[in-house]
Amino acid sequence: ERKMIVIVCLDDKKGMIFNHRRQSRDQAVTDRIQKICAGKKLWMNAYSDKLYGSLEGMEMAINVDFLSLAEIGEFSLIESESLAPFAEKIEQIIVFWWNRTYPADIYLDLDLSQWERKERYEFPGASHEKITEERYERRK
Secondary structure (H helix, E strand, O other), X not given: OOOEEEEEEEOOOOEEEEOOEEOOOOHHHHHHHHHHOOOOEEEEOHHHHHHHOOOOOOXXXXXXXXXXXXXXXXXXXXXXXXXXXXXXXXXXXXXXEOOOOOOOOEXXXXXHHHEEEEEEEEXXXXXXXXXXXXXXXXXX
């Protein structure tokens, strides 16, 4: 049974985090996450809560085991977690691509070629000239 919708920010090589730090953050992405999750539940860990915990208009859920706890239609914000063990729980993946390459030591461990891109949207960021938002669903 598929459940959660994952939100992740990636560089061009699917890098997520470097030396225990976010590769980047961008207010335009934060605003998009707030709009996407409006009225829903957004799960994350304590690390993500430090940056995203002030989002408004949604129910925030902070738990170390958030990937196990997310239910149908709920969102999970991923910054450093391995998704491969939870792949069968995921119904959609929303990726914000930074459209550049950063140093990284943690990478997304899902093969996006196994997923079908349903939407693609580009917008200017506060810190990045162009950010690409894509929504993927599992290939049937």
